[in-house]
Amino acid sequence: MSIEVGGKTLETDEEGYLVNLADWTEDVANVIAQAENVEMSENHWEVVNFLRDYYNEYQIAPAVRVLTKAIGKKLGPDKGNSKYLYELFPYGPAKQACKIAGLPKPTGCV
Amino acid sequence: MGAPDVQAPPLKAYPVIPILQADAMAGSRPYVAAEKLNEAIGFPGKLVDGWQAKAVAKLGELRDRYRSLRVFLDACVHCGACTDKCHFFLGTGDPKNMPVARQELVRKVYRRYFTFAGKHFPKLVGAEDLTESVLEDWYRYFNQCSECRRCSVYCPYGIDTAEITMAAKEVMDSIGMGQKYTNEIIGKVHKIGNNLGLPGPALLDTLQTLEEEVKEETGQDVRFPLDEPGAEVLVVTPSADFFAEPHVFSLIGYAKVFHAAGIRWTLSSHASEAGNFGLFIGNYDQTRRIAMRVREAALELGVKRVVVGECGHAWRVAYSFWNTLIGPFDFLDARHPVPQHVCELTYDLIRRGAITLERERNDRRVVTFHDSCNVARASGMGGIPRGQFILPRAIVRAACTRFHDMAPETIHENTFCCGGGGGLLTDELVELRVKGALPRMEALKAVVDEHGVNFMATICAICKAQFAKVLPYYKFDMGMVGGVHQLVGDAIVLGRND
Ligand code: SF4
Ligand code: SF4
Numbered sequence: 001m002s003i004e005v006g007g008k009t010l011e012t013d014e015e016g017y018l019v020n021l022a023d024w025t026e027d028v029a030n031v032i033a034q035a036e037n038v039e040m041s042e043n044h045w046e047v048v049n050f051l052r053d054y055y056n057e058y059q060i061a062p063a064v065r066v067l068t069k070a071i072g073k074k075l076g077p078d079k080g081n082s083k084y085l086y087e088l089f090p091y092g093p094a095k096q097a098c099k100i101a102g103l104p105k106p107t108g109c110v
Numbered sequence: 111m112g113a114p115d116v117q118a119p120p121l122k123a124y125p126v127i128p129i130l131q132a133d134a135m136a137g138s139r140p141y142v143a144a145e146k147l148n149e150a151i152g153f154p155g156k157l158v159d160g161w162q163a164k165a166v167a168k169l170g171e172l173r174d175r176y177r178s179l180r181v182f183l184d185a186c187v188h189c190g191a192c193t194d195k196c197h198f199f200l201g202t203g204d205p206k207n208m209p210v211a212r213q214e215l216v217r218k219v220y221r222r223y224f225t226f227a228g229k230h231f232p233k234l235v236g237a238e239d240l241t242e243s244v245l246e247d248w249y250r251y252f253n254q255c256s257e258c259r260r261c262s263v264y265c266p267y268g269i270d271t272a273e274i275t276m277a278a279k280e281v282m283d284s285i286g287m288g289q290k291y292t293n294e295i296i297g298k299v300h301k302i303g304n305n306l307g308l309p310g311p312a313l314l315d316t317l318q319t320l321e322e323e324v325k326e327e328t329g330q331d332v333r334f335p336l337d338e339p340g341a342e343v344l345v346v347t348p349s350a351d352f353f354a355e356p357h358v359f360s361l362i363g364y365a366k367v368f369h370a371a372g373i374r375w376t377l378s379s380h381a382s383e384a385g386n387f388g389l390f391i392g393n394y395d396q397t398r399r400i401a402m403r404v405r406e407a408a409l410e411l412g413v414k415r416v417v418v419g420e421c422g423h424a425w426r427v428a429y430s431f432w433n434t435l436i437g438p439f440d441f442l443d444a445r446h447p448v449p450q451h452v453c454e455l456t457y458d459l460i461r462r463g464a465i466t467l468e469r470e471r472n473d474r475r476v477v478t479f480h481d482s483c484n485v486a487r488a489s490g491m492g493g494i495p496r497g498q499f500i501l502p503r504a505i506v507r508a509a510c511t512r513f514h515d516m517a518p519e520t521i522h523e524n525t526f527c528c529g530g531g532g533g534l535l536t537d538e539l540v541e542l543r544v545k546g547a548l549p550r551m552e553a554l555k556a557v558v559d560e561h562g563v564n565f566m567a568t569i570c571a572i573c574k575a576q577f578a579k580v581l582p583y584y585k586f587d588m589g590m591v592g593g594v595h596q597l598v599g600d601a602i603v604l605g606r607n608d
Contacts, residue, residue, distance in 0.1 A: 014141045109305065
């Protein structure tokens with residue numbers, strides 16, 4: 001499978017996650033988000049950027065408590081919880097936000 | 111892909127045998143594993159040349175190796191007692207999801223190649239060649255069985271469809287028809303140490319975050335130790351407990367229990383996963399290799415006890431198979447159960463008064479308990495008959511004031527699967543998962559309506575993830591599901607360790 005962004009064809013897996021992390025750009029994120037019916041606001045970008053930074057350091061997306069803590073610090077304590085993250089990414093902050101951030105899907109019993 | 115457009119079946123007041131809908135779920139098919147995923151764990155990458163003969167030979171090999179499989183294939187008298195016992199049949203109406211029909215997919219091939227009548231008069235005895243379309247049926251319908259074993263409870267011969275499903279998956283893996291979700295995860299366990307692919311440094315960072323958070327909440331130095339030699343207890347738990355909600359609340363619960371009881375414990379980055387998907391694909395070597403990490407970690411850290419966290423199939427593997435797979439455990443302290451379930455540990459501490467729970471702290475909750483299949487039908491607890499039903503409920507009752515069981519035909523050994531077990535907890539199977547949850551959702555609805563239940567406790571990571579996903583399809587809040595140790599963690603008195 002693949003997606004088209006700015007005239008380029010980028011390879012994805014069966015579920016639409018980018019195969020090559022290096023293919024990711026903000027435009028790519030916007031295209032994926034659109035397909036997911038997510039309209040990217042500044043707060044969405046905070047989450048996506050945090051995910052990417054964390055992934056660069058640890059080769060995995062952050063655990064939900066790590067993420068909520070970081071987002072709470074950045075956007076205020078009322079936003080540092082998974083309920084808020086679900087408002088941003090209704091299909092699950094881990095999976096949907098990872099897809100938009102160009103990261104692989106978390107696997108396992110989650 | 112946003113939320114898939116899946117319609118949940120309407121909830122009925124009591125289960126009704128559905129009207130048959132032939133091929134209703136013929137389109138349900140999980141992704142086949144890519145070549146490199148299969149090869150990474152020692153299976154052929156893709157469908158091999160001459161797959162038919164190889165599959166038949168493999169089936170023969172399994173029949174000879176597992177006596178039970180042979181008995182199950184030979185013994186069915188088609189009495190029909192199992193037909194309406196499967197949640198996937200009840201939820202989908204697809205006749206191929208009747209347990210006996212699922213078994214027939216293998217049995218008709220078995221008859222064709224391994225019985226006299228089937229070899230010579232196949233039509234007369236319903237024997238069939240293993241054609242491409244039969245193989246397709248295998249792939250689709252053995253990936254619509256969560257290996258929950260409910261059907262076996264009602265079968266007069268105790269025929270266990272789960273074992274036939276596992277055999278079929280083993281045959282398919284051996285010819286290159288592996289399933290992506292399970293095989294990718296098994297690869298990650300070997301490579302990184304857990305199903306999630308959470309590397310050691312990320313695990314450490316996560317646990318430190320949890321220490322800080324619990325400190326902020328409680329003012330106590332509750333620890334989440336990793337790789338600490340000399341600890342008394344090694345805890346192996348599903349990696350989802352580190353990563354996701356509601357799972358993490360139970361991990362916090364375990365940590366608080368150890369803190370309050372003053373027991374030194376540790377997690378291991380080498381064995382940072384209790385789950386064992388080798389079981390789901392019926393592969394002995396994988397099951398053994400995955401389990402072996404626990405023995406290695408226990409020896410390396412020099413612990414005296416191994417405690418298994420809230421994971422249903424992990425407890426089955428630990429309780430029923432560890433001793434033969436990775437034993438003997440003569441290096442562990444024989445005064446405690448080997449292995450020990452975290453519910454056994456907590457139950458014992460409550461009984462001895464070594465920890466104190468204030469049930470009023472859970473007063474906002476009206477609780478029910480969902481028995482997870484592998485715990486209910488394939489394990490025990492506490493060294494007492496039916497302990498696997500008694501202990502978790504006793505803990506829940508000690509942790510909250512209001513508890514109501516669901517209908518008797520849906521709990522204990524009759525429990526209905528969450529709909530996500532056996533390696534089906536993947537997004538492309540959401541329709542199946544939603545429909546398979548129907549019987550459990552009906553039973554839940556009854557106690558919600560009658561008693562105002564607003565929390566369903568369970569001791570399995572798959573159940574938690576599956577319910578969190580499917581509850582909203584039935585108009586329930588996803589936060590209704592959580593762990594037994596989530597309740598314990600909220601009720602436990604800390605900092606009064608006298
Ligand atoms: S083991 Fe469970 S899922 Fe499989 S056929 Fe039996 S009842 Fe259905
Ligand atoms: S209940 Fe047992 S014997 Fe009867 S049809 Fe089902 S598997 Fe066969």
